Amino acid sequence: MNPFSLFSSGKLPEEGVSLCNSERTIWTLEDVSGSVTMINFRRPGKRCSWNRRWFRGSMIATEKRLVAFAYKTRLIHVPFDDPRWAQIDVQLPNGRTLFIGHDASLFHDDWSGTLEYRFKASGKTRFRDLVQTMAT
Secondary structure, eight states: OOGGGGTOOOOOOHHHHHHHHHSOEEEEEEEEEEEEEEEEEEETTEEEEEEEEEEEEEEEEESSEEEEEETTEEEEEEETTOGGGGGOEEEEEETTEEEEEEEGGGTOTTOEEEEEEEEEOOTTOOSHHHHHHHHO
């Protein structure tokens, strides 16, 4: 039994389901394990030199955007035509891990530091198709 399942599931929350219904869905992934790492991070009310939080989540790519959730909380929501993609580091260190990193101030003016998201797919799921979709 997965210990994360005791607290919450990695099912797509209502916000993700409504995106599936309103936009053409290219790719979805549920029950993905992930982490967010904050490096030299500062925002009002929070600061840390290094902190990693593990979560269970889900991801969806529509024809217009990429959205990722930790439990029911939205972590990433970036339209593919957003010019900030040029400043987001997307890597596939291996076929089952997706790395997305960016400066924290890219989306919040009063934040600083680096945010790194890692999503690890289980089973035979691969992120290569998602990254190819993002590149087009």
